[in-house]
Amino acid sequence: MKKENKSLKSIVYQETLDGIIRGEYKPGQIINEQELVKKFGYSKSPIREALIALCNDEILRNIPRYGYEVIRLSSEEANEIMEFRFILESSLLKECYQHITEADLLRLYELDELCNQSVDTMWLHWEYNTNFHLALVSLSKNKYAYRQLEKSMDILKRAYAQFYWDKWDSHYNPSDMRYHASILSCIKEQDIEGALKYLQLDLQDFRSI
Numbered sequence: 001m002k003k004e005n006k007s008l009k010s011i012v013y014q015e016t017l018d019g020i021i022r023g024e025y026k027p028g029q030i031i032n033e034q035e036l037v038k039k040f041g042y043s044k045s046p047i048r049e050a051l052i053a054l055c056n057d058e059i060l061r062n063i064p065r066y067g068y069e070v071i072r073l074s075s076e077e078a079n080e081i082m083e084f085r086f087i088l089e090s091s092l093l094k095e096c097y098q099h100i101t102e103a104d105l106l107r108l109y110e111l112d113e114l115c116n117q118s119v120d121t122m123w124l125h126w127e128y129n130t131n132f133h134l135a136l137v138s139l140s141k142n143k144y145a146y147r148q149l150e151k152s153m154d155i156l157k158r159a160y161a162q163f164y165w166d167k168w169d170s171h172y173n174p175s176d177m178r179y180h181a182s183i184l185s186c187i188k189e190q191d192i193e194g195a196l197k198y199l200q201l202d203l204q205d206f207r208s209i
Contacts, residue, residue, distance in 0.1 A: 012050035027072030092140035114178040176205040
């Protein structure tokens with residue numbers, strides 16, 4: 001029974017999070033236990049466990065006797081995460097750029113090409129952009145830093161949905177990955193200052209799409 005509850009909790013957690021990202025649940029909206037019990041057909045126990053986990057991950061806020069509020073990510077919070085990303089990614093790139101091989105660069109160019117082909121679908125676009133930056137950080141061989149970037153990208157995915165969901169359609173042409181090729185070109189030329197400059201411009205584009 002304990003294993004089953006854990007599985008049900010995971011389902012509720014992920015589907016509620018996906019609902020927030022898809023815009024089914026808006027920032028500031030209240031979600032309550034009874035609503036999810038009816039939606040999933042589960043008992044209160046795994047529903048409550050999932051909601052508590054979402055609160056612990058700062059996705060929801062518990063309002064006693066009222067429900068669970070979807071937390072709105074502010075521009076300031078998103079900017080702080082982007083600043084953290086630049087510190088993390090730039091520091092690791094400075095350490096490892098001289099050891100990046102032609103095979104590493106080829107893989108990064110392939111990921112950049114996928115980024116450029118995915119603009120019609122919001123979440124493919126986000127996934128490929130995430131994969132590009134994770135692949136770049138992975139070249140440092142620092143597993144802890146890799147996990148921190150993964151966590152940051154998970155939070156920023158919600159911010160991305162919150163800021164840009166209503167803009168996205170088949171005619172929308174985001175430019176938030178336009179500096180990837182320039183970063184790679186500078187790495188190939190061993191121009192670390194140029195690579196860092198384009199990395200900073202790339203991250204700044206998150207809020208200027």
